[in-house]
Amino acid sequence: xxxxxxxxxxxxxxxxxxxxxxxxxxxxxxxxxxxxxxxxxxxxxxxxxxxxxxxxxxxxxxxxxxxxxxxxxxxxxxxxxxxxxxxxxxxxxxxxxxxxxxxxxxxxxxxxxxxxxxxxxxxxxxxxxxxxxxxxxxxxxxxxxxxxxxxxxxxxxxxxxxxxxxxxxxxxxxxxxxxxxxxxxxxxxxxxxxxxxxxxxxxxxxxxxxxxxxxxxxxxxxxxxxxxxxxxxxxxxxxxxxxxxxxxxxxxxxxxxxxxxxxxxxxxxxxxxxxxxxxxxxxxxxxxxxxxxxxxxxxxxxxxxxxxxxxxxxxxxxxxxxxxxxxxxxxxxxxxxxxxxxxxxxxxxxxxxxxxxxxxxxxxxxxxxxxxxxxxxxxxxx
Ligand code: F6P
Numbered sequence: 001x002x003x004x005x006x007x008x009x010x011x012x013x014x015x016x017x018x019x020x021x022x023x024x025x026x027x028x029x030x031x032x033x034x035x036x037x038x039x040x041x042x043x044x045x046x047x048x049x050x051x052x053x054x055x056x057x058x059x060x061x062x063x064x065x066x067x068x069x070x071x072x073x074x075x076x077x078x079x080x081x082x083x084x085x086x087x088x089x090x091x092x093x094x095x096x097x098x099x100x101x102x103x104x105x106x107x108x109x110x111x112x113x114x115x116x117x118x119x120x121x122x123x124x125x126x127x128x129x130x131x132x133x134x135x136x137x138x139x140x141x142x143x144x145x146x147x148x149x150x151x152x153x154x155x156x157x158x159x160x161x162x163x164x165x166x167x168x169x170x171x172x173x174x175x176x177x178x179x180x181x182x183x184x185x186x187x188x189x190x191x192x193x194x195x196x197x198x199x200x201x202x203x204x205x206x207x208x209x210x211x212x213x214x215x216x217x218x219x220x221x222x223x224x225x226x227x228x229x230x231x232x233x234x235x236x237x238x239x240x241x242x243x244x245x246x247x248x249x250x251x252x253x254x255x256x257x258x259x260x261x262x263x264x265x266x267x268x269x270x271x272x273x274x275x276x277x278x279x280x281x282x283x284x285x286x287x288x289x290x291x292x293x294x295x296x297x298x299x300x301x302x303x304x305x306x307x308x309x310x311x312x313x314x315x316x317x318x319x320x321x322x323x324x325x326x327x328x329x330x331x332x333x334x335x336x337x338x339x340x341x342x343x344x345x346x347x348x349x350x351x352x353x354x355x356x357x358x359x360x361x362x363x364x365x366x367x368x369x370x371x372x373x374x375x376x377x378x379x380x381x382x
Pocket of ligand 1: 121145146189264
């Protein structure tokens with residue numbers, strides 16, 4: 001489709017929400033309305049809105065005054081995958097899945113949407129893939145507090161989550177010091193430990209446990225004993241929800257069989273706290289930050305990132321791009337093949353420069369390595 005014929009676009013926010021979604025919606029919609037005189041439509045509750053044909057026209061007023069607002073004015077959903085949509089349950093309660101991609105395509109046709117801006121993480125991009133394959137003009141914008149989307153050095157929402165986690169860890173620091181306790185703080189990060197790593201470094205946490213570096217309970221016990229007995233007498237441990245012990249598995253909180261990604265993690269913080277309690281004389285407390293990290297106002301850096309991503313998405317759309325994911329690499333905005341990025345993750349490299357720097361100042365990663373592994377490459381996380 002020639003860019004000149006793009007007159008009506010839809011915007012969809014999918015997956016778990018995060019700070020900055022409204023800032024992106026605003027940037028996409030205002031650029032489309034002001035620069036290209038397009039009509040902009042909001043698709044409600046992610047892909048569920050495409051299945052139910054819940055599509056509403058957005059006025060300029062709808063997208064004004066939302067830059068700083070948390071959440072998404074369109075609603076979101078991380079339990080709805082059109083490729084595998086739960087339409088009913090069998091007699092034994094087993095979910096029955098159907099591919100409802102044709103229903104989504106019908107909604108797009110019915111609303112005469114010439115293109116769709118899909119704002120989401122890895123799961124959302126996978127859901128968008130069949131639409132791209134069916135010839136829908138889709139541009140993706142990378143969102144997730146976990147910062148683990150393949151192809152981009154940063155996703156919006158991440159920096160706000162890091163700021164929130166850092167503030168919480170700072171607060172735990174003073175109470176840990178007063179009571180001579182070990183404070184274990186669990187943060188989100190299902191497959192990638194970017195939040196734990198960056199907030200851990202920013203707060204000067206003593207130990208950082210991430211999925212990419214399996215931890216050793218004995219090494220943790222030894223490190224904490226040393227800090228309690230011959231160190232400052234308190235410790236801060238930040239642990240990503242997907243962290244696991246050597247040879248162990250992540251701690252699963254619950255399973256939702258009707259969800260395309262049924263496993264919900266949670267509980268590793270308490271599991272680590274119990275292990276420390278059993279191996280030391282320390283008094284240990286656990287805090288789980290969980291969805292607190294996804295809520296609230298985006299910080300300035302995320303508002304700027306969101307505005308750049310939103311503007312860039314419309315720019316490339318009007319240059320004729322289709323099936324692309326807007327990214328930032330080396331601090332430059334560009335785009336990559338959405339289908340090539342979907343389903344892949346950007347994990348923390350174990351020789352990441354920030355890990356090297358953290359080890360250099362005495363931070364433990366719950367393993368037996370205490371010295372740095374020499375100079376590492378790319379350190380860009382912010
Ligand atoms: O993908 C972002 C994320 O915050 C993960 O870190 C976490 O496992 C998941 O969302 C939680 O999702 P839900 O909203 O289903 O609890």
